[in-house]
Amino acid sequence: MSTIKDRFVKHIQLLQTTICEALEHVDGEASFITDHWQRPGGGGGVTRVIADGKVFEKGGVNIAVVNGPLSAQAAQQLKVQGQSFFAAGLSLVIHPCSPKVPTVHANWRYFELYDEKGNTTDAWFGGGTDLTPYYLVESDVVHFHQTQKKCCDGFDGGLYAAFKHQCDNYFSNHHRGEERRGVGGIFFDHCRAEAGRDMGFWFDFVTANGNSFLEAYLPIVRKHVDESFTPKEKYWQEIRRGRYVEFNLLHDRGTLFGIRTQGRTESILMSLPPTVRFDYDFQAEAGSEEEKLLKVLREPQEWIA
Amino acid sequence: MSTIKDRFVKHIQLLQTTICEALEHVDGEASFITDHWQRPGGGGGVTRVIADGKVFEKGGVNIAVVNGPLSAQAAQQLKVQGQSFFAAGLSLVIHPCSPKVPTVHANWRYFELYDEKGNTTDAWFGGGTDLTPYYLVESDVVHFHQTQKKCCDGFDGGLYAAFKHQCDNYFSNHHRGEERRGVGGIFFDHCRAEAGRDMGFWFDFVTANGNSFLEAYLPIVRKHVDESFTPKEKYWQEIRRGRYVEFNLLHDRGTLFGIRTQGRTESILMSLPPTVRFDYDFQAEAGSEEEKLLKVLREPQEWIA
Numbered sequence: 001m002s003t004i005k006d007r008f009v010k011h012i013q014l015l016q017t018t019i020c021e022a023l024e025h026v027d028g029e030a031s032f033i034t035d036h037w038q039r040p041g042g043g044g045g046v047t048r049v050i051a052d053g054k055v056f057e058k059g060g061v062n063i064a065v066v067n068g069p070l071s072a073q074a075a076q077q078l079k080v081q082g083q084s085f086f087a088a089g090l091s092l093v094i095h096p097c098s099p100k101v102p103t104v105h106a107n108w109r110y111f112e113l114y115d116e117k118g119n120t121t122d123a124w125f126g127g128g129t130d131l132t133p134y135y136l137v138e139s140d141v142v143h144f145h146q147t148q149k150k151c152c153d154g155f156d157g158g159l160y161a162a163f164k165h166q167c168d169n170y171f172s173n174h175h176r177g178e179e180r181r182g183v184g185g186i187f188f189d190h191c192r193a194e195a196g197r198d199m200g201f202w203f204d205f206v207t208a209n210g211n212s213f214l215e216a217y218l219p220i221v222r223k224h225v226d227e228s229f230t231p232k233e234k235y236w237q238e239i240r241r242g243r244y245v246e247f248n249l250l251h252d253r254g255t256l257f258g259i260r261t262q263g264r265t266e267s268i269l270m271s272l273p274p275t276v277r278f279d280y281d282f283q284a285e286a287g288s289e290e291e292k293l294l295k296v297l298r299e300p301q302e303w304i305a
Numbered sequence: 306m307s308t309i310k311d312r313f314v315k316h317i318q319l320l321q322t323t324i325c326e327a328l329e330h331v332d333g334e335a336s337f338i339t340d341h342w343q344r345p346g347g348g349g350g351v352t353r354v355i356a357d358g359k360v361f362e363k364g365g366v367n368i369a370v371v372n373g374p375l376s377a378q379a380a381q382q383l384k385v386q387g388q389s390f391f392a393a394g395l396s397l398v399i400h401p402c403s404p405k406v407p408t409v410h411a412n413w414r415y416f417e418l419y420d421e422k423g424n425t426t427d428a429w430f431g432g433g434t435d436l437t438p439y440y441l442v443e444s445d446v447v448h449f450h451q452t453q454k455k456c457c458d459g460f461d462g463g464l465y466a467a468f469k470h471q472c473d474n475y476f477s478n479h480h481r482g483e484e485r486r487g488v489g490g491i492f493f494d495h496c497r498a499e500a501g502r503d504m505g506f507w508f509d510f511v512t513a514n515g516n517s518f519l520e521a522y523l524p525i526v527r528k529h530v531d532e533s534f535t536p537k538e539k540y541w542q543e544i545r546r547g548r549y550v551e552f553n554l555l556h557d558r559g560t561l562f563g564i565r566t567q568g569r570t571e572s573i574l575m576s577l578p579p580t581v582r583f584d585y586d587f588q589a590e591a592g593s594e595e596e597k598l599l600k601v602l603r604e605p606q607e608w609i610a
Contacts, residue, residue, distance in 0.1 A: 035586070049585045049586075051584070051585065058583075058584075058585070060585065175564045175567075175570050176570055238580075242577070245550060245554070245581075245583075246554065246574070249550070249551065249554035249555050250554050250561075250564060256555075259480045259555060262480075265480050265481055266585060266586045269551070269583065270585050272547070272583035273583060274582060274583060274584065275543075275580070275581070275582055276550075276580070276581040276582070276583065277579060277580055277581070278363075278550075278574065278577035278578060278579060278581065279356070279363075279579065280354045280356065280363070280365065280571060280575050281340070281354075281571045
């Protein structure tokens with residue numbers, strides 16, 4: 001019988017293909033390019049990037065399956081101990097052309113740690129998916145959260161509420177008075193075997209969450225893709241993309257872990273938006289649609305009654 | 306007789322006005338706006354920003370004069386000890402519209418630390434100025450470095466070489482194989498009273514370096530401001546501005562110190578360029594002018610024989 005490690009690697013390989021094909025189909029023009037890379041210390045990855053599409057301005061759907069000795073720096077940053085490690089994950093960020101179509105991010109990952117004899121001493125899953133709209137359409141946000149909740153509820157009635165709040169807390173620009181990057185979704189980490197939930201439970205949950213991604217995101221894309229937008233709305237999207245850059249480079253643990261542990265820079269930074277603006281002290285007009293979005297970024301809502 | 310603290314505050318106030326007036330004169334269209342701000346813990350600053358000019362697309366020339374209890378976090382980050390602190394500095398970043406005109410950054414700062422009785426226990430200066438061109442014009446770089454060297458040599462024949470190398474080491478995107486942000490200049494920190502160099506020595510040096518800024522930068526602006534440029538050259542400028550963002554948000558100690566100690570976000574992040582591109586795996590063409598620049602960013606040169 002195959003291990004969780006092997007099954008998870010097969011899952012992310014298949015999921016990468018499934019998601020890329022579905023996004024290409026929606027885009028209708030652009031295709032993903034494929035870069036295979038090797039990690040000097042062990043393992044490697046497959047980076048798939050789409051650019052300058054009809055629908056998607058820039059997007060990456062990457063997998064990495066890496067292993068090797070655990071550096072002191074990596075151990076300190078992960079707050080774990082071990083002689084060597086295995087990590088596998090899929091990370092995606094999709095930046096649409098239109099400010100009417102939200103950006104989306106998702107990540108699902110699995111870690112194992114080993115002692116000097118090669119015995120597994122720790123293992124955990126992490127991940128989640130979150131939505132970053134430029135204009136607030138409440139029914140979109142409800143649909144996105146409802147899909148997350150449906151997935152979570154299939155496993156445990158308490159998961160959605162816990163992971164939804166962790167998501168709101170995590171994707172926050174602390175240096176901007178806790179302004180959130182987007183309208184959230186779910187975020188979970190350090191999901192280890194515990195009473196009533198073995199690693200098989202978490203494997204099933206994480207893979208189910210990955211498999212629900214297209215159902216959560218694509219209907220929102222299809223709904224807005226043909227809407228027109230003004231240069232002013234594009235400008236606002238680029239200002240908000242600036243906040244996305246600030247979060248990813250200042251606060252995102254995954255990005256900083258990758259950078260500090262000499263990960264493959266181009267694969268890590270594929271998450272950065274294609275065109276971005278940084279204006280001094282940009283202010284949304286009072287009563288505008290832009291301000292309406294800011295309000296829910298500053299005070300996260302419960303989207304599902 | 307006034308203290309070094311008082312004299313340095315007067316110096317940066319005057320220098321801010323002098324530099325803003327000179328840049329407005331060169332721009333000919335845009336003016337600096339002025340934002341006064343107070344720091345809740347003590348002190349405040351004056352942020353001056355120019356935007357959408359004929360020559361300058363975005364620029365900030367900021368001063369801050371702050372004081373108060375030294376938090377454990379700030380002490381740890383500065384690697385110092387003390388009960389309370391005083392800090393004053395001028396920071397500027399100028400992003401021209403044209404890719405033919407280099408971006409410039411400068412900072413001059415003074416710190417004092419006090420024990421619980423208010424006695425000064427430590428004091429030091431830091432700062433420097435560095436140039437970030439998008440196209441390499443060697444005579445510009447030589448002029449910029451020559452101005453720094455002339456200033457340094459007026460104080461000590463060894464300063465320029467030491468501070469030039471510190472600059473090359475500091476403004477480096479470590480996650481891109483030590484690709485430098487620009488062609489350097491000088492960078493110095495922890496300049497304390499020591500044998501033969503009292504604080505008056507460093508005060509004179511730091512103020513002289515500030516006063517030489519316009520002489521270092523303006524001739525380069527004037528030389529290139531009327532040159533035409535292509536959309537492809539503007540594109541390259543925006544790609545390089547992406548690297549500027551990466552350095553400032555991932556590595557710059559001043560930015561990270563400000564963000565982590567709850568500084569005024571808009572004043573700290575005025576350094577970010579106005580429009581920016583992040584392409585996946587952008588490659589300069591072999592033999593191109595873009596590649597010529599990259600070469601000296603990857604292998605810093607000695608510009609003065």
